[in-house]
Each structure stands twice: as C-alpha cells, then as structure tokens.
Amino acid sequence: MERAHTLIPLPRREAIRSMIKRGERIDGRKPDEYREVKIEVGVAGNADGSARVSLGHTKAIAGVKASIGPPFPDSPNAGTLVVHAELIPVASPIFEPGPPDENDIELARVVDRGLRSAPALKLEDLVLVPAKHVWRVFIDIYPIDHDGNFIDASGLAAMAALLNARVPKYAVAPDGTLSKSEERVALPIADVPVFVTIAKIGDALVVDPCYEEELVMDARLTFVLTKDGSVCAMQKGGRGGFSVDEIVRALEMAQKVAPELRAKLEAAARAA
Amino acid sequence: MTGKGSVKLLTEDGRRLDGRALNEMRRLRIEAGVLKNADGSAYVEWGRNKILVAVYGPRETHPRHEALPDRMLLRCRYSMLPFSVKEERKSPTPTRREVEISKVIREALEPAIFLEDYPRTSVDVYIEVIEADGSTRVASITAAAVALADAGIPMMDLVAGVSIGKIEGKLALDINGLEDQYGEGDMPIAMMPRLGEVTLLQADGRFTREEIVQALSMAREAIQRIYEEQRRALKDRYSGVGLEYGSAGEG
Numbered sequence: 001m002e003r004a005h006t007l008i009p010l011p012r013r014e015a016i017r018s019m020i021k022r023g024e025r026i027d028g029r030k031p032d033e034y035r036e037v038k039i040e041v042g043v044a045g046n047a048d049g050s051a052r053v054s055l056g057h058t059k060a061i062a063g064v065k066a067s068i069g070p071p072f073p074d075s076p077n078a079g080t081l082v083v084h085a086e087l088i089p090v091a092s093p094i095f096e097p098g099p100p101d102e103n104d105i106e107l108a109r110v111v112d113r114g115l116r117s118a119p120a121l122k123l124e125d126l127v128l129v130p131a132k133h134v135w136r137v138f139i140d141i142y143p144i145d146h147d148g149n150f151i152d153a154s155g156l157a158a159m160a161a162l163l164n165a166r167v168p169k170y171a172v173a174p175d176g177t178l179s180k181s182e183e184r185v186a187l188p189i190a191d192v193p194v195f196v197t198i199a200k201i202g203d204a205l206v207v208d209p210c211y212e213e214e215l216v217m218d219a220r221l222t223f224v225l226t227k228d229g230s231v232c233a234m235q236k237g238g239r240g241g242f243s244v245d246e247i248v249r250a251l252e253m254a255q256k257v258a259p260e261l262r263a264k265l266e267a268a269a270r271a272a
Numbered sequence: 273m274t275g276k277g278s279v280k281l282l283t284e285d286g287r288r289l290d291g292r293a294l295n296e297m298r299r300l301r302i303e304a305g306v307l308k309n310a311d312g313s314a315y316v317e318w319g320r321n322k323i324l325v326a327v328y329g330p331r332e333t334h335p336r337h338e339a340l341p342d343r344m345l346l347r348c349r350y351s352m353l354p355f356s357v358k359e360e361r362k363s364p365t366p367t368r369r370e371v372e373i374s375k376v377i378r379e380a381l382e383p384a385i386f387l388e389d390y391p392r393t394s395v396d397v398y399i400e401v402i403e404a405d406g407s408t409r410v411a412s413i414t415a416a417a418v419a420l421a422d423a424g425i426p427m428m429d430l431v432a433g434v435s436i437g438k439i440e441g442k443l444a445l446d447i448n449g450l451e452d453q454y455g456e457g458d459m460p461i462a463m464m465p466r467l468g469e470v471t472l473l474q475a476d477g478r479f480t481r482e483e484i485v486q487a488l489s490m491a492r493e494a495i496q497r498i499y500e501e502q503r504r505a506l507k508d509r510y511s512g513v514g515l516e517y518g519s520a521g522e523g
Contacts, residue, residue, distance in 0.1 A: 102375040105368045117457075117476040219379075221473065231484060234459070234475040239382040241469035244488045251481055 008215040016216050020204040027056070027210055034208045034257050039156065039268035041164035049165025049187075051268070053157040055208060057147035059091075062157035063140050064165040066187070068178070071127070071134040079126025079134045083112035085141040085154055092146035110235045111141065111155050111195070114224030117232040118193035120162055125188035129176045135167065137187065148211035151222050151235075155195030156265060162187060163269035193232055194261040196254035197222040200242060207253050221247065223254040227262070279454040281439040288439070289450060290319075297434070297446040297494055302415060302501050304422045304509035306517035312423025314505065315517050316415035319448055320405035323412055324517060325419040329395035344390035348378040350412055352401040358449065373409050374399075380413050380433070380462045380472035386426045395425060406449035407435035413462045413472060418502050422509060431471055432498040433462030436487040438477055445490055459484075461491040465499035468492065 016026045023031060035056035044050035047063035072080055085108035087095040100108075115121070126135035139161060141154045166184035173179065199209035199217040209217060218240030224233035231251070236242065242250070281289060288294070298319030307313035310326035333339035350373045354361045366374075377399070385395075397419065399412045410433030417431040437447030438457035452458055457477020463470050470488070479487070 100368075102371050105371045106375055109368060109372050113476045117478070219383075226478065230478045230480045231475065232478050234473055236376070236470070236473040237379060239379060239387075241383040241464065241471040242473070243469060244485075244492070247470060247473065247488065248481075248485060251484065255481070 008212065012212070013216050016212060017202055020201045020206065023204075025206060026212055029206075031204060031206045032253050032256065034261070035210070037156070037261065037264055039160050039264055041160055041268050041272045047161070048167050049161045049163070051157045051160030051164055053153050053160060054145075055147075055149055055153050055156075056210065057145055058143070058149055058153050058210075059145040060141060060143045060150065060153040060157045062142070062154065062161040064161045064187075065138045065140070066135050066165065066167045067138075068128065068133050068170070069136045070132065075123075076131035077127055078123040079121070080136045081112070081116060081121060081123065081139070082136070083108050083115065083139045083141070083158065085111065085143075087143055087146075087150070090145075091143045095146070106235075106237070107150060107154055108141070110151055110222060110233065111139075111158050113235075114155055114193050114195055114233040115139075115158060115162070118191040118224065118226050120159060120189065120191055120193055122188040122190045128170055128172050128178060132176065133178060135187075137162075137165075146211060148209050148214045149197050152195045152197050152208060155193070155224065156261065159192060159194070160265050160268055163189060163192070163265065164272055191226050192262050192265060193224045193226050194258050194265065195222060195224050196258055196261070198250040198253055200238075200240060200246065200250075205246060205250050205253060207257060221250050223251060225254060225258040229255055229258070279450070281451055281454060282442070288444065290448060294442055294444045295490060297497070298448065300498060300501050302418055302505035303517075304418050304505040308516070310419075310423075312419045312421070312425070313517075314415040314419040314422060316411055316418075318407070318411045318414075319446070320403055321401070321408055321411045322403040323408065323415050324400045324402060325412065325415045326398045327395060327416070327419040327423040327425070328398075329423070330390045330393035330425065331395075333392060333394040339392045339394070342391055343387040344385070345394040346378055346382055346385065346387065346397070347394060348374050348381065348397040348399065348416070350374040350377055350399045350401070350409065352404060352408070356401045356404045358404075373412075376472055376474065377409060377413055377416065381416060381420065381431055383469060383471045384417065384427045384429050384431050384464055385420065386428065389426060395420070395423070404449065406447050406452040407460065409433070410435050410460050410462055410472070414498055414502065418505055421506055429464035429466045429469075430499060430502050431462055432465050432495045432502060433460060433472060434491050434494045434498065435460045436490055438479065438483070443483060443487055443490060445494055459487050461488065461495075463492060463495050465495050
C-alpha cells in the first residue's frame, strides 16, 4: 500500500484534490455518497456461513467455520471468535504473498474489535458444557479485488457471513456428552454492527473512498456503528490528522449511511 | 470480554480504585535525552507505566529499496518487554497487537514531522515498555514525540496522548490497566497540542456521539497539561538538569 502511494501521476492527484474542493469526486459521486453495495450470502458451500460483498469494484469474501473445542482458559463461559484477514495478490499487484504484514493485521484487528465490541455474537450463548465444550467461530476474510475501502467491505462481508452461518444443533446429555443432530441453527446474533470509513482529502470529507482517493487522502477514520446508532469502535489511519470538528462531521456522515448498509445486510441474509 | 463489569471500579464516593477522581490524571514525569547512543531519547513514568524510547536518524535507509524518493521513511517499533505485563511472561516475538500499535503510533507521529524535508532518509523509533499499566500506546506516543524532538528532527508540533475510558457508564481520564480490563470502553486519543489536530483515534466499547464529543474535549484539556510536561522535559535537557536512564531517582 505504502509503496503504491507514489505511483499516482501528479496531474491525476491534483485533479482529485481540486475536484473535491468543488464537492466533486473522481468517480462522479457526491462526498456523502456510498458506492453501490452488493451482498450475496452462501457463496462458499463448505463454509458454515459465507458472503461476498462488493462496493463498486472492491470485492471481498468472508467465510465462517465453526467447530467445537475448549474455551479460552480465562473465559470458560463464552464461545470464541477469531478474525483473520489477508490481503492476497489476486486482489492487487500491490499485495505480496508472505506472512501477514501490518496492513493485514490492522484490517483483521479492526474488524475483530468492531464485531466483538458491538457485540455481533452472544458469545455466552455459544457454550455447550462450561469450561469444556464451546463453539469456536472463525471468520476468514479475503479481499479479492481492490478499489479502495477494504475495511468496510471486510466488515460487511464478515457480518453477512455471520448472519448466514448455520451450525449443527447439539444435544448435551446430563453426563456432558454431546450428540449432533441433523438440524442446523443460526448463530446467536446480538447486534448488526456496520463499518463506515470516511477519508479526509484536503479540507473535504468523503465517505467510502475508492482506491485513487485512498492514494491521495490525508487520513481515514473508520466508525463501527451499532443498531442504536452508537459507536462501538473507531480507527484512524493514514499520515494525517483530523480536527475535532471534522471528527464530529465524519461521525454524522457515517451515521447517515449506516442504517441503509445494515438494511442491505439483513435483506441479503433473509433472502438466502 | 470476560470480567467486563465484574469488578466494581468506582467507590461509594465516586472515586476510582486508585483514589483518583474521574477527570484526574496519574502522575506523569518525562525525561529527555536519557540514552548516550541514541540520537534522541526519552523516558516516561506515567502512573505505573515505565517506557523508554530511542530515536535514530535521519540516517541512510537500510534496506535501500525501502527508501522513499519524496520523503523520510518513519519506522516505529512498539514492544513490550516479556516481564512488563502483570500476566504470564509475554513472548518476546511481536504479537499482532504490537504490530498494529506500532502502525498507529507511526501514523500518530507522522503528521507532526516535516517528512518531505528529508527524502530517502529514515528515522527509527524504538519503544520499549518496561512496566505496563494501561494506556501504554498513548504514553509511548507522548514519549516518542519528546525523543524525536530531542533528536533534533524538525516538527511542526509535538504529539501527546491520553486514553479516555468508560467505567460504570462514566467517562474517565487516563485509564489504568485494571480499568482497561474491567471497564466498558477505551478510547485512546493523541493530538498535536498547539494545532489541536487529532492524530490517533481508536475506540472499543460503546460510545454515543455526545460521549465522543465529551471525550475529545476531556482529552484536549489533559493534552495541554501533558504538553507542558513534554516541554519541561525538553527544556531541562538543554539546561543540563536531565537524568541519564538508570542513574537515579526513578520509581
């Protein structure tokens, strides 16, 4: 990501930055306009839940695999949630194969924080036998085509995959032995957080930056918003900063688009 | 998430477990120029946090292909010593948490530095947490800004940070480890104190819009006081009052 920064031609860079001053964006959107969002669920049959999300040309897939195992020793009465993300070379020539770098790790940790802190899942309802058998939920996120704003795409894909997930129903005998039934049930969803990223370009704020906008932006700010409109996670990224007033304006922009994104998530999950 | 809310963090009279009021900061002490070999350095004691920062550069970039043609390459490594944590020994290999924190610290410092004035060079910021008690990333930023200034790197402002937590539904300034572990939320904030620009903002836990506005204003007020301590440390350094790390007077 970092190295590609210098690759945008200067005239293009200046065009994007000067258009923004007039309230125009390089792809024809208004500053507060999100790209067309498509969410499909059930795109990977062997996963317990899966989703593919596109924000314009940006695409990401997420899959949920759940299995039964021991809980973390410090939380015997809760299931576990692990989020993993990897920026793979299929998505862009700027991603290289290899061990996760800081961009992969930040992406996974921001999605993890948003889902955990909302919380998206009632982890305490994922316990079969306390301290012994709990559901361990793994979400793996892979961006597959890069046109900016992978955080939102990944967050939406992860949440859609969770809503889509169906896991076998287990009966617990009095002696603690488990028996699996053919019936599959949804995961216990507590909230549907949505991720909304705002980019700062000069003095302007734009929602859902495309790749070229990311290349010229000063900084970005991601909000994760819960159903009641409150914020359950934030993450600032990039080499610039925000004034307090800009943070409040960015939050208002994010709160404006969040309900529609959530409605799309819920509709996609219902349609499956 | 375990244990959230399971420990009472406020006493009957509304004080925190360490006796502080909600808007009270822990004791903060910064020293600049505490290391002989580093080009710039700082040591911070903030409550029970003890953090040492060394800065090298601007210097030639290694490996060479990482050099940037149009600006300085800033690299930060935030690292917790294996014995710095209350829990079991932390493995010395960088955790995912440390990798992310290193990135957000770098992005909190970059806005203050005139990066474009030093193309092809690099500056390395090494942060070692010796003892951790909550809010270490903002304490690290506060110390790192002093170490960068001590190294003589041109900056438009210092950067100072503080964490606002949510405990029992109320916002609390400068949360410690216990409050981070059992509280309902944590919002680390760093700003350039004179310019008022926010350069680090993260959060987990639930906050309303009004709480975010209030947290930013609490942080802004505290950051002015932290800034005074940063300036004092830098002034003392050049009036010869500063202490070498390990020479005396810690703890």
